[in-house]
Amino acid sequence: MAPRNLWLTLSTTRTAATISRYNHAFEELDLPPSSCPSLTVMIGKKTKSDMLHGLAERATKDALPRLHGQAYLCTDTSARTNMPTIYVDYEFQSWDHSQSSEVSGIGIPQKHTIDLFAQSEEVWSRRRVGNMICSRGIAPLCDTLCYFSMDLGGIRAVAISLAEHLLQEPSSEIPFSALPRVLVVVETVARNFDPHATEARILALTEEFWKRSAPASRDGFTTRLRAHYYDIRVIGLGKRAKPQQRYVQLRKRLLCIKREVHNSRSTCGLRYKRDHMFAFASKMLEISGSAQAPPFSFITMSRPSGFCSKGLTAHLEDLISLIPSEIWLCHLVVPLLSSCLVLATYPPGSHAFPIMMAFDQLYREKCMMAVNNSIVQKDGRDSFFLNLCERLQIDYEQLKACSEAELATKHLQRLSDVHQYLKSTKSHKTCLCCLLRAPEKVLSCGHAICDLCVRAFGKTNSEWKNDFAFPNCVLCGERNERPMISLIPATAGVRLLSLDGGGIRGVIPLVYLQFLQEGLAELEVPLRDMFDFVCGTSAGGLIAIGMFVMCWDARESLERFETLAQKTFEGSYGTFGRMQQLVISYLRDCRYSSLAIEESFKSAFADDKEVSLFNPLTNDTKVAITTTTAKESAACIFSNYNGGFRPKGLGYSLIRAKKSENDILVSEAASCTSAAPWFFKPRLLQNLGTFQDGGLHYNNPLNIAMWETKYIWPGKIVDFALSIGTGTNDHETHNFSADAFSPVKDRFISRLYKTFMKSLDGERVWRQIFNSLAEREKGRYHRLNLPIQGKEPTLDDVMSIKTLKEQANCWIRSNQRFLPSLDSIYASMFYFELAEYPIYADNTYKCVGNIYCRVNMPSQGRRRLYEKLDSTSSYFLVLGEPTRCVDYIPAYSSMPPFKRRVQFKVETLDEDIGITILGLTSSPKTISGLPKTVTELIQTQQLRSPFGRADRREEEKALPPTPT
Template identity: 25%
Template sequence: MASCNHVQWLTVRQEETNFELQYGNRLHNITKCLPQPSTQYPSVVLFAGNRMKSKALRSLYPQSAISTCRKFGIVNICIDSTTENEEHPVLLAESVPNYAQAKSRGKQTCHEASNHPVAWPSLEIPRRQEFIDHVQARLLSLFTDVICLFAQDYGGLDAVAETLITWATIGPASNLEHPIRPRLLIVANISGNHFTSEALRLQLKVLSHPGFSDSFSSLNVINVLGVSGHTPRGHFSAFEQVLKEEIRLQRAARINTHTLFSMVHITAFFDLALENFARSPPSTFSFIHASRDDFKVSPNFPEHLRSFMRVLAEKNLPGQYAWEFIASAIILDAFPPDMHMFSPSEVFRVLYREACVLGIQEYLDTQQLSANLVCADIEANMISTFSLMKHGSQSSASLRRHYLERNSEHGKLLKLPLSCIGCLQRTTEHPLECGHAICDICVCIFGTPSKGLEYHYGLTQCLFCLTEITFQARLVPPTCRIRLIAFDGGGCKGVVSIGFIQKLQQGLDPTRPHAVQENSDLSIGGVINLGLSGKNWTPDQCLTFFHKFAKIIFASKAKARFSIWSWVSLWSWISWIMRISGGRYDADILEKVLQEAYGTTPMLHTARPSGMKYAVTATTLSDATLCLISNYHIEGKQTSNLGYKHLPPTSDKGEILIWEAARCTTAAPTIFNPKRLRSYGTFQDGGLRNNNPVRPGLRLVSQIQKDGDCDIVLSIGNGFEQKPLSPVASNFRNLFLDGALARLYRASMESLSLNGQNSWDDHWHGLDEETKKNHFRLNLPLEGKEPSIDDIGSMNSLYQKTMCHQGDMIEVIRAFKAVTFFFELDRSLVKDGPFYTCYGSVLSRSPDAPRFIQLLTSDYPYAQFFNNGISLGYISNNDICKLCGRYTKLVEFRVRHSSDQADIYLRFARLFRRRISAFPNTIDWFTEQQKLNAVFGQPNHKSIAGPRQSDCSCQLQRKRDIPISSPGNLKRRLVARTRTRRKKIRGNGD
């Protein structure tokens, strides 16, 4: 890439109806030139003038091109090269009094530029000079430390005064409680006899303006005489000393007010401030709110606080403990790694105080405490913790952990039903053996990454009570999508589903009995789903249970009238209508069997690896509303347009046990009585609304992930009756078989709600061709009528037919294996002429990557990855770490822009290929998912400056030969060292 010599910071373009600001990414380019931009804290000095300004710049900064290069912007900026390696470098900005800018010739392709049309608040468009004055007063002043105005170039001190009064009238944009305002340094050229009086007159005129103190922090006037012709360097020595002192004073003020920003943060803040100005020039800019633009304070924080205070009151714990606890939790949330160290008092007042008052008000009322005094106590505790973090070189996470350890005696008593006690920001997702529970984010913060596994975390000790535990959680990687499995309902026909699961497990890995659970992220169904996902049974265990279960519950019929007609399904249905209540079979026997099988295990429990989500379907008795009973919580209040009601595993009403969920989902009308759950209501079989739960499952996915897409959707049926494509209508109408009731019965049995295969067909035909590639259906075609749900005599026959039926099983297995791989960027895109080079890694979310790669290469020895038809290399055991077993394939490819779509797929053989997880997708999407631009930190406390979350932590850690553009010369390559086992990087081929 050719070196960029442009220095324009902002350029103004005037259209007929509005102004447009063009930003040439200048601060980003300067950031890339600094050796440690995240720990370098620059000062920005703006020089405004013409000839005298240029002489001063040439004299003070002879090595800088800022005074000699052509100015294409209303303001231009570069770094003082003599300070670029210092902790406090100096950025030199310059402009002219009339804000003139040179016109560029042709398109400038050496740097990126973004255009920002400015939405002016009034109908009357301002003059160009007036508009740029607003840019200076409300945008540039936010980032300028010292403004040097050269009076001679402005036409005298009176003209300078008018400019300053104009800026002061417009006013600043910062809403910080202690905003840092630029210092003014006026450079005059007046004979000694008149300088003092003129300077005093200027100061009286400017300082008397009511808005001056809001816009500027000081005013200093210096006189430089004899500036004509050639000026020796020493001529500006006094000005240089005064300028350095002004910079030092401003830096000290920033340190005292916690507003000394790093170069990385200045760059990010300017991007956000520019967007804010373009949206509304009169609006204020909040640095604190801007730093939390990517992860805002949880809107449910008050509710979690309220839950915490209720438990605290129940356990009679002291209030002082509560305020310390809340302060520690706020520090954890407010100051992740990479976050700027704002004043904790200001952070509390801007982001948390209002939420805290809402959350603790109920407790304050009962204890007759003052909200102002309690908030002052919380703020004081935050300041104390912040001091330890800033001066003790401890992270907010380690301080939170130490606080919880010191107060473990109180922590033993704090067990919240819904709120994560670790952060008080989110709902719980992972139960611990001791009875406490934490959220996904706290698992990342406090858990230890499992060796050789991607996004697996473990805990050996509870954070809150210090109990020794064995805990491991599996999280969905951010660049992966969810793998969904949905089971049809069908009573005894469920052996068909179990048979397909057995075949799937054998195809994935016959040595891993839980291979199906390991390859799915969300499952939805009924009793079988609860066995596989809830109890973590193997498919063989499910089959054993199901045979026993069906034979017991369908062996004894309840005493009921019209039982003589029970063998005729139609008359069975009629008899159900005629009966007021009751089912054909004994519900007491059903409950006894379910309790023996599932025990007292709750839906959210520790008897299985944490992380996989599952749900079962049920419907309300009153209006048949679909309800999903799950093992996870959804943050916030449910939206009414989902088409279902979500029943979380725990709430203030208590826990839902697995056997209770099973009892609800099996309560089919005419078969079993409905089931009443305490405090929730009465429920019956979910198959009445969605016997095929694919659509509810997809709605669940949209609640769990933002985009709501799935890597794979597998719907598993229980057998269906094959019907002729062109049925022949009978000419004879049978009174009994073709009467109104009979026709109504047949229509209801074939409805989309009750008929799983018809529901799938309707779902399938509503998908676009691209989406269909990720949706699969396994079902068993049957000759003749389908067995009834209580036909235990047909179970063996159905199972044998299932094991002989192949269907799409091989393609389903290939799809699951392909989406086991996922892609992550190793770094941001690297500019390479008209293209960008993308460096990344293909990783595996398999729990046993060496075994997975061995099976894959034995079945498909020539399998390789491609991106848009270009080979990225073969799958090889050489990409597996010998110490930890983690799979990492380094890849690189080129794109024209970050918005271009990549499409990485695995080609098993010449005729078979499947996309890996989350493709096709843009590079921007991966950047956003991985938070590569999260310069102010992330909720999970991962740092963009530190190792990646999926990096191998053993000695053979993953590195690459990445050609990185050198700051000094973009043509020269700087090669990073690779790991001990050197690896050749394949480019656009093998």
């Protein structure tokens, strides 16, 4: 039977070492969640084992093995209930390379490999590896490192181990008084044993060995020692004393040290609760073998998933640039910044590190950079930091008087206190609710907040847990006319739509979109809800704006597009008329006016109150419109989102005005993306620049869509990507001529023109992207493009619109070309979530979860979905096991959202989970967000969040079973 308290095993060779960590060992200790354990590391062999059997006999479930060469855990809860002692039975130093252990613990271990050559070119002994792991991965958490010198070969061996500890970088944020104590146990026959003489001897030997190993160290020995340990103490146990007397003597000494360290760490705010200690131990062991790992930081490592302070400098600079005078620094910036930083530092469940320690570690440098760049006078900068530090301390003291869960309410109260200042302060670059991220959602008052603040402060919907209500703006208090905001489920994937440019040939993608919309009509949801990211160029950009920003359906968009084309490209088509038009076009630098394009979008707004392109939507669909600068011909995008950090040298830029009132309007974005040279004049935008057709760089913007999703939703899987073209000439695309070169017809101007036109070929770009995909990914990417027979219509040939519509309708209906795309849309409606953390039993993990529908349908639409799943005998295939999508159709007047409970077993948490659906789809299709490993699902859902969640959401509790 596997030992239940085995924590770590170490296997070593002369070039590498592997740590296996069994997390169940901590769970087996069965400590109360509110307890603050003390960690004592016991290093030795036989004498150490004898002592442990006496110290931990009342609390250890399984007898500790002797001479095991690994690391076991045991506990003694006899001293104080809320301060149990966890003993680490540590024997990594006791074995050498010739010895091995095949023992394993409970559960599947987490393994970490240490490249010893990366640490040093010398041959490492197992003892040295054990000392490195202890120094980096355990010692910063422990109260006492207890060495049994009689087991290790005397005090010289202890000194060698201590010297090897000192070679590692210490944690930089532990105050001296909170450092671990070293207790060396020696055996003596003397009646009047002098421990101080032995302590001095150990210190001298440690310094000697350390200087031999670290001759080039910049630190002195004393400095290095005081960075690792508080002190080194010696206790002498009588060699002829009875075992019980020795136990009592050692227990008293350890208990004394425990109380001393507890008081010091409590004063410093570094006494950790059970779950925090377990989490820190795991994180430290993960990086303990990395040569490049920086010194361990408890504050940095305890930041929850989603926390990021990287943008604080830019966001604070943006806020300071918005205030009318420096008087507002005291009235608005300081109290708002303080409240935001305290809120971000202490999510529910976090450890309450001292605020100034957290500020120094996470924020001070970034705040200093912003203030130095924004405030000219040194006195003003000094005053700002003085006021900020005072305010942080006040807010921190208030935190200690309440709970972290109540902190969000206090932050809302702080926002309410500065409503008068925030009412006129608006930004599309900074979320003024947290000052740490860029905003993504705009409320009706014009204030914008980030997705994390949406989750943190929005009121959840009882039916749709990814919908959040904002009856009023949290920043100014005004009533919000867009009360519901929808976000993508955490475990769902991303659905992409890319729309090529092509002038009047934009009717082709509109016909296809209308066809897809008709295929989904019975669900009573608009097609725009089936995509998360939409990118369009030129005519594709107009479609993206119309359908996904203006929220027109495909039929209305097609009608408006035809009307717009007729108005924009009207003119004389006679020979003389065309010649006259050419001359005028040359003088005007364009053939047509873009006024009709702008007016068609302006007229759609009530009272001529046009809105900014930046997010007027309540759903989470991101829209990007490509364009090109007229002067440098640099690729750019306009968008209704900000997204995450983008590195330099991407090949394109996201354009955002410095002030929200100067941001690009919907009609301006439409005019810029369609301003094709020769046909339209470049569009000048005040405070932004001059822009022209985005098709000059990305006529097929699928690349942009794929790149942008990585910065908006890093780590998310692309469920499917639908690329829609505006027609292609099969003959020109796939064939080449073997005719001889003509010095008349094929002169350099003609060759340059042909090469330029080929660069705009969206079909060519599609083939390049598709050919670069892994084989397993190709089934997720679809292309709809009409093969045009004969010569392609020009961008302004309005007479061919009717013919193109007919050809597009005929092509999309033939051979069911729409089915792969429709199947992907259907499959991506469903996503999976774990209902609880997997349970380990019988050498497998039992996973229980639910499959949900991510599309917010009306009640009648849900009924149609149930009926369709039932009539098609649809089923989910979960790791090879079929599960019917519906067993029966609920007999409710108001149909509940779709939810299907499933369960499965896996041998390891790193096993890929794939769930496919068939019946509703014509072929098996993977549902949204999969495949993922169970570990990835746990991390994405934050099922284990010992330090809280950045969105301040509590872990969902499972509902009790319905009584029968």
